[in-house]
Amino acid sequence: MANDEFSLRRSLLYVPGNMPSMLQNVPLFHCDAVFIDLEDAVPLNEKDAARILVSRFIATYTQRNKEVFVRINALDTPWGHEDLCRVLPARPDGIRLPKADTPEIVERLDTLLTEMEEELNVAIGTFKIIPSIESALGVINAIKIARCSSRVIALAFGAEDYTASMEIERTKGGEELFHARARVLWAAKAAGIQAIDTIFADVGDMASFRTEVALVKNLGFTGKSLVNPRQIDVVHEVFAPQKDEIDYAIQVIEAIVRARKMGTGVIALNGKMVDAPVVKRAARVIRTAVSQGMLDYQLDDEVIYGTH
């Protein structure tokens, strides 16, 4: 797994790769991670310029206060391989791989990253991979893609390309995305990695954006790709555990500790049954609150799972 310090990935902001005015703001954005984009945000005749600019920028950004991923061009384009060769020596944290339709495509990137790590003399596995699941084929293969390399720390759903591959329109309600989102989530959860939801392009419509963020949080996504810094706060607000959620989680933990003292694994709290799955969910709320600095709480595995 990645450095624990950075395991919180709620807000992942796209930054166009050929714009110095945006790039040099990367240290100032308060998102958890950035996707510096060499793909769709860069016109074909500027691919060479963007990869040089991005590699120069990342090399200067040594005091990192967020993770830096680079979205390269797909490996079957004339630019993908050169993107890697130019950008990796600057030491980004990882690569967001577009059009990751099959495990073979991700495995190919894995091999290239290993070769570069050997050349650069850095530990094997340093560079992470976030595959973009953004076609019908990618959704079908998501389960294999999530498990095909230990570098894969998250799956990122891409609804714009996905709806294009399905020959359908994307709506604000997102009903057409349900099955694809669910499959990406199952794949990620089964593999024990994170799941990042798609972008929401209409920056002016903050109400619909908030609704979508709440929806994907409830579905199980751990974060969301963003197109504008204005969207960061909403994601953090929605993803933060609410005070009553935290209070209840603490009560659950206290209740289960009491139950275990009495020699049982189940107890009633305010008339509701508390048993192992409830405790696990409470533990997740507490850990999330602690990781976001909202709570100071020591939680041992022994409390969650009981002593053997």
Added chain:
Amino acid sequence: MEIRRKAQAGTMQSSDMMVFVEPAQELTIEIESTVVKQFGHLIRQRIEGKLQQLDVRSGRIRVSDRGALDYAIDARVETAIARAAEE
């Protein structure tokens, strides 16, 4: 690297610069910048350093600066030279 043909790189957006290069007998650098009075000498130093690193010994270099930081100056000069060095 050798400047074999005319080339340019960069944009006129803020924090960026445009770099124009073309073949010439001598190495010359012309700088136009919104901050030329305060930073002109530093921009020139940065460009000279980069050209030296790329082993560029001759050519006419013109830059139109919009407040580019060092990393962006390096990148835009490098891109312009790479484009100009292509056959």
